[in-house]
Amino acid sequence: MNIVYLNNEFLPADQACVPVLDRGFIFGDGVYEVIPAYGGKLFRLGEHLQRLQNSLSAVRIPNPLSHAGWGTMLNELIAQNEGDEQSLYLQVTRGSAQRDHAMPDDPVPTVFAMSNPLHPVSQHIREHGVAAITLDDIRWQRCHIKAISLLPNILLRQEALDQNAAEAILIRDGFATEGAASNLFIVSDGMLATPPTGPFLLPGITRDLILELANANNIPHCEKNISRDELHNADEIWLTSSTKEILPVTCLDDTPVANGQPGPLFQRMLALYQDYKQQLRDQ
């Protein structure tokens, strides 16, 4: 049985209970993070905790733990669960209150965290890539907040799965924003590009690392709006996230991307990413 963390306690998952009036349950009123751990070491913890702080501030929930407190709790959770590669999920909700849209005056946030096994992307996918479809971005105008209310993302991802694709790439006003649960990169004429951060996409931690690695390795890159046409004409398309790292998209809307195989820049970036992970393990 997995050990989870709930409000200062570590306990088996089936014994962890939250009151039905928790605003996370009633309204989806909360924020979350997903942080990988490799060889017991948390990946880019500082960056994840900064994004958590940004999300909490944006929705006016007080941060229930200090930076050190989050680190200690998450490390304890890693130790109490098995697996060399774990995915740590944490969420903070505005806590329990009588149902009312207005925020309670003195919220007592509910803090929950769990560890799930982090399954590496299969060799088959690394070699052949995945299919994606484009869909209208039906989400709200605060997509930079990592909110637990994910109904639009769920509908979009499921629509992709129903069409035998792994992910939906979302289009807002003619421009690609990101995937339903991933960030977007394209390669065109040797230039790696990703949409700029702002209210319409999540500032992914993996996204930032890829830009950093591109910078450090003299790979031409930029942040720019990507039109639907540029997306469809790209030489390479990648999706990035903490759990999937970098996924090459080799088929978009039933049409092969370039020659239908993962591209050379993907291979190079994947190797740089794996080196970076290894350095963390060796620290």
Ligand code: PDD
């Ligand atoms: N999702 N965009 C969206 C909408 C996401 O949900 C995610 C990640 C990303 C990538 O962010 P990062 O690189 O920090 O993981 C971008 C997580 C993994 C999830 O919801 O499970």
